[in-house]
Amino acid sequence: xxxxxxxxxxxxxxxxxxxxxxxxxxxxxxxxxxxxxxxxxxxxxxxxxxxxxxxxxxxxxxxxxxxxxxxxxxxxxxxxxxxxxxxxxxxxxxxxxxxxxxxxxxxxxxxxxxxxxxxxxxxxxxxxxxxxxxxxxxxxxxxxxxxxxxxxxxxxxxxxxxxxxxxxxxxxxxxxxxxxxxxxxxxxxxxxxxxxxxxxxxxxxxxxxxxxxxxxxxxxxxxxxxxxxxxxxxxxxxxxxxxxxxxxxxxxxxxxxxxxxxxxxxxxxxxxxxxxxxxxxxxxxxxxxxxxxxx
Amino acid sequence: xxxxxxxxxxxxxxxxxxxxxxxxxxxxxxxxxxxxxxxxxxxxxxxxxxxxxxxxxxxxxxxxxxxxxxxxxxxxxxxxxxxxxxxxxxxxxxxxxxxxxxxxxxxxxxxxxxxxxxxxxxxxxxxxxxxxxxxxxxxxxxxxxxxxxxxxxxxxxxxxxxxxxxxxxxxxxxxxxxxxxxxxxxxxxxxxxxxxxxxxxxxxxxxxxxxxxxxxxxxxxxxxxx
Numbered sequence: 001x002x003x004x005x006x007x008x009x010x011x012x013x014x015x016x017x018x019x020x021x022x023x024x025x026x027x028x029x030x031x032x033x034x035x036x037x038x039x040x041x042x043x044x045x046x047x048x049x050x051x052x053x054x055x056x057x058x059x060x061x062x063x064x065x066x067x068x069x070x071x072x073x074x075x076x077x078x079x080x081x082x083x084x085x086x087x088x089x090x091x092x093x094x095x096x097x098x099x100x101x102x103x104x105x106x107x108x109x110x111x112x113x114x115x116x117x118x119x120x121x122x123x124x125x126x127x128x129x130x131x132x133x134x135x136x137x138x139x140x141x142x143x144x145x146x147x148x149x150x151x152x153x154x155x156x157x158x159x160x161x162x163x164x165x166x167x168x169x170x171x172x173x174x175x176x177x178x179x180x181x182x183x184x185x186x187x188x189x190x191x192x193x194x195x196x197x198x199x200x201x202x203x204x205x206x207x208x209x210x211x212x213x214x215x216x217x218x219x220x221x222x223x224x225x226x227x228x229x230x231x232x233x234x235x236x237x238x239x240x241x242x243x244x245x246x247x248x249x250x251x252x253x254x255x256x257x258x259x260x261x262x263x264x265x266x267x268x269x270x271x272x273x274x275x276x277x278x279x280x281x282x283x284x285x286x287x288x289x290x291x292x293x294x295x
Numbered sequence: 296x297x298x299x300x301x302x303x304x305x306x307x308x309x310x311x312x313x314x315x316x317x318x319x320x321x322x323x324x325x326x327x328x329x330x331x332x333x334x335x336x337x338x339x340x341x342x343x344x345x346x347x348x349x350x351x352x353x354x355x356x357x358x359x360x361x362x363x364x365x366x367x368x369x370x371x372x373x374x375x376x377x378x379x380x381x382x383x384x385x386x387x388x389x390x391x392x393x394x395x396x397x398x399x400x401x402x403x404x405x406x407x408x409x410x411x412x413x414x415x416x417x418x419x420x421x422x423x424x425x426x427x428x429x430x431x432x433x434x435x436x437x438x439x440x441x442x443x444x445x446x447x448x449x450x451x452x453x454x455x456x457x458x459x460x461x462x463x464x465x466x467x468x469x470x471x472x473x474x475x476x477x478x479x480x481x482x483x484x485x486x487x488x489x490x491x492x493x494x495x496x497x498x499x500x501x502x503x504x505x506x507x508x509x510x511x512x513x514x515x516x517x518x519x520x521x
Binding site for chain 1: 444450480492
């Protein structure tokens with residue numbers, strides 16, 4: 001039923017003996033629960049391989065993403081966040097933006113069409129970002145996917161599109177301002193937990209590790225708040241070439257630094273003043289506003 | 296009969312020994328050859344000093360004297376704003392060691408959001424800001440508290456303005472992570488939007504180490520979405 005360019009090609013999971021061995025060794029240690037990926041290098045890959053169009057590079061990038069999502073499930077990584085399209089990417093050529101949007105429409109439609117696999121895998125899909133900037137058709141697909149997968153508990157994939165972290169934080173602040181205006185929250189009650197609840201990632205977890213490919217060493221306005229003290233891993237390989245071996249290397253790096261970074265997180269949390277009383281009315285209102293935006 | 300291979304080996308060793316002797320005599324470092332090659336490469340390449348440079352300690356390796364040397368080298372290299380961050384507060388403890396240096400050299404010194412030394416800094420035009428964990432997410436919480444009292448919609452621009460005005464935070468062009476831990480350790484997140492990162496084991500306090508960092512920054516391809 002599943003095809004090579006779909007989301008759930010189980011043939012992708014065929015592993016050689018060394019991959020199974022590596023997986024067994026790695027899974028005997030702590031594995032990140034949540035990994036965020038900046039999928040960089042599709043355009044350079046297209047140019048390097050003379051594919052003719054950068055959109056072809058993005059297609060290869062998507063095929064690689066499907067593989068990586070399968071591998072992540074193999075490693076029991078519960079949540080994966082992907083930076084699919086930045087608000088800044090609208091500055092690119094019309095040809096590339098249109099090509100990317102068509103690719104997204106095709107893949108999201110395919111995800112909905114593959115109902116049998118979707119129901120079998122039970123992966124929840126969420127979309128982060130300013131969805132209002134997308135076409136009507138894409139907005140509908142996004143809503144349909146979120147509705148169809150809302151109650152799935154076997155894992156979670158967060159697609160950031162069109163997203164920038166500053167935009168996400170600004171929208172969260174605006175939500176707090178509106179709640180304050182309505183008298184749902186006092187100024188003194190605002191703390192890190194309040195802001196986190198208002199972010200797009202409010203009902204998810206913070207990434208334990210952020211992986212960026214293609215050798216670029218910057219965050220490019222991605223999950224600035226959520227990854228403020230996460231493990232940040234840079235790999236020189238281009239996204240379509242980010243293979244099983246590269247994923248293993250990233251997880252091994254996470255295992256090596258895990259205790260040090262956990263200590264840093266604990267030290268930072270010690271200093272953050274959180275209000276002991278949880279304003280239930282405010283959190284219910286935030287959840288309701290978010291739901292009404294989705295439906 | 297003479298062994299040709301042995302003769303060649305001896306000749307190479309002799310030439311190497313003579314070159315090393317000449318280098319030592321002239322006061323060159325044995326690394327001279329490497330550096331000469333690098334210089335030749337750099338002739339066609341323009342170094343770009345980051346206007347706003349940030350140092351993030353990921354390990355507790357803060358040394359007083361090194362910080363003073365770094366400030367000195369930055370002021371000579373054209374850095375306008377140097378942010379120093381560690382979440383333990385070790386840099387803050389070293390401030391007495393470089394406060395006089397800043398005063399005498401016309402460098403403005405800010406501790407968190409408080410201006411400690413404010414000379415007529417036209418001499419250097421440089422600011423050194425010491426950041427702590429208070430400047431991270433907590434600064435953003437403060438900004439949110441201030442802005443939520445307004446009846447104007449909050450945008451990215453209003454947050455940037457407020458965080459610059461109230462907390463004097465700037466967006467670094469380049470962030471050097473000192474230590475081996477691959478984490479941002481709570482560095483003010485809002486300001487890292489398009490900052491370039493580099494990891495190094497030691498603070499670059501010698502001209503050569505600093506130039507290596509600047510070269511790394513200069514070679515980065517900054518596209519901002521394009």
